[in-house]
Structure formats: C-alpha cells, structure tokens
Amino acid sequence: MRQSNNSGVTPFLRRNKYLHGVRQPVFHHAVSSLKNLLLRNIAPAAVYTGTLCNSLSRGELPMARTLIALALAVCAGTALAQAEVTLTRLDCGVDAKPREVTRFSDTFAFPDLRLTFVFSCYLIKHGNDYMVWDTGFAPGSNPNAPKVSLVEQLAQLKVTPDQVKFVGISHYHGDHTGQLGSFLNSTLLLGKGDWDAVNAPKPAPGVNATAYVHWTKGGGKVEPLSGDKDVFGNGSVVILATPGHTPGHQSLLVRLKDKGPVILVGDLTHFHENWESNGVPTFNVDRAQTLASIERIKTLAKNLKATVIIQHDMRDVGKLPAFPASAK
Numbered sequence: 001m002r003q004s005n006n007s008g009v010t011p012f013l014r015r016n017k018y019l020h021g022v023r024q025p026v027f028h029h030a031v032s033s034l035k036n037l038l039l040r041n042i043a044p045a046a047v048y049t050g051t052l053c054n055s056l057s058r059g060e061l062p063m064a065r066t067l068i069a070l071a072l073a074v075c076a077g078t079a080l081a082q083a084e085v086t087l088t089r090l091d092c093g094v095d096a097k098p099r100e101v102t103r104f105s106d107t108f109a110f111p112d113l114r115l116t117f118v119f120s121c122y123l124i125k126h127g128n129d130y131m132v133w134d135t136g137f138a139p140g141s142n143p144n145a146p147k148v149s150l151v152e153q154l155a156q157l158k159v160t161p162d163q164v165k166f167v168g169i170s171h172y173h174g175d176h177t178g179q180l181g182s183f184l185n186s187t188l189l190l191g192k193g194d195w196d197a198v199n200a201p202k203p204a205p206g207v208n209a210t211a212y213v214h215w216t217k218g219g220g221k222v223e224p225l226s227g228d229k230d231v232f233g234n235g236s237v238v239i240l241a242t243p244g245h246t247p248g249h250q251s252l253l254v255r256l257k258d259k260g261p262v263i264l265v266g267d268l269t270h271f272h273e274n275w276e277s278n279g280v281p282t283f284n285v286d287r288a289q290t291l292a293s294i295e296r297i298k299t300l301a302k303n304l305k306a307t308v309i310i311q312h313d314m315r316d317v318g319k320l321p322a323f324p325a326s327a328k
C-alpha cells in the first residue's frame, strides 16, 4: 500500500526517484543506507525498511524486498562479527582456610576432603556493552570476602557500574549476591524460581533476599527468566537454565573467538570431584533437577567442545588469564 510518511527518510527517497528518473539509484542508496543504519542500530533500520516499502509501487516491491533481505543478511553478519566478546575473571573472595566439604555430598562421598574455595565474578564485554556475572561477597563482610570491591576492579579496567548493562546472577546465595547493590542501574537477569523465592513473604534460609531489595521494591529493571536467555541476541552470551541447586539456578555460556566456548557453571557443581561423579550437595533444593542440569551442561560442553569453569574451584581459576587480562 502506498502512503505518505513524514519520517524524514521518505523525502530522500522521493528526491532520488524523481531527480534521477530511474529506480536503480533508489535501491543502491537504500541498500547502503540500510547497511549504515544496521551497523548503528537495528531499530532505525527496521523503520527505514518499512518506509522504503511504503514509498514504492506494487510492482517494485518484490525486487526491493529481495534487495533489502540481502542487505539485512550481509549487514547483520557484519554487525555481529564486529561485536568483540571478552571474558575477565574478577576476584570475589577466597576461603581464609580450607573447608571440609562433607555436606557437599548427599552420598557421603567425601569424608576426608578439604578444599579452599574461591569466589569468582566475571566481566563480559560485548562490543560496547558490559555484563557482570555474579557479585560474590562484599568486601569486609566475612573472612573469605575479597579485599578489593568489584567497582574498584572494574575501575582498573576503566569500566564504571553505569556502563554495566546487565547483571546476571547464577543464584540467590550470599556468596554470589554480596555486591549486587553496586549495579542499581543494570538490568538484573535471574531465574524466575529464584525471583519468586526472594519475593516470598518469608524467604527460606540461604535466600539472600536483602541483596535484591532495589529490584523487589520496583526500583530497578529485572528479567526473571523461565528458560534460557540469549543476552545480546546473537548467541555469543547465553544464560542457561540449570535449576536444582536453587529453583532458578542458571549457568552462562560465553562464546569467544579465540578461546572458543566457555561455560561458567555457577554452583551447578562446586568442585571437580562432584562434577566428575555427578555429586549432589545435601542442601540443594532439588536432586533430580540438579542431575538433569549436570547432564545437560556435560552434554552441551561436549557438543560445543566448551571449556567448563567451576566457579568455586581454585583449580579452574587458571583457565582464564589472570586479572586484568581477559580471554578473547
């Protein structure tokens, strides 16, 4: 259907159509303009596409559509290829002394094992956007807490909290949510099961509901996720639903150009011995879900040939470059 439109791009189209007297310059210019728009932003490109179609006669539409589809495919590929993705580990604490891990097995698998847990947070850079994954302990909150806050570590990377578009939380425990309050302007991405738990009138033991107050009181943007979430819409950073440790527990897949896919497993498992034996901690909310989630991530990692990083296992810290360096 033809209709007039005052959106600003139409006059340019009319100029081309009527000044040149032939249609080709319109298409040529349209394709290059679409490319420029797409590289900046998808939204104006979509508006432009609609405007272009409205300004053409019925006979011209099929050809225009083909050209636009080609331009979209080529330019979308270019835009995605340009979004560099990096992954940096941030220190969010370390056990002051080794802990005995008996309660991390509901089959009494580790009567004598002692391990020093680390508490890991991560910064993901996607083009000009940033995402923080997990926020650890708050400095000074306990003997295992980090000495340097996330905000200070980000400052060393020349990133401010306001630049952090998304804060993804694997689950609601205190050692993953201690510095959530540093990212009040970020969109909170958490599992819906966890969201429901932090909003319960009397949150269950282990639910660090106070960390979420800014969002539960309606002060911040939040996306409670019922399944996976492709964070930037191009498959490079994907939250994976892995319930069981908590109702809304989730892991994170980050696909890096040089290093390949990396999976940050949250507390899907806490250390290698449990990962290898499909061990389930005594305090997980759902044993069957935990096993299903472990099976899912093991299979996914095998299929993608991904590097699995167990966030609490000190032996996995070296799988990423030491701060401030990042994996690319």
Ligand SMILES: [Zn+2]
Pocket (backbone or CB within 6 Å): 171, 173, 245, 267
């Ligand atoms: Zn946990």
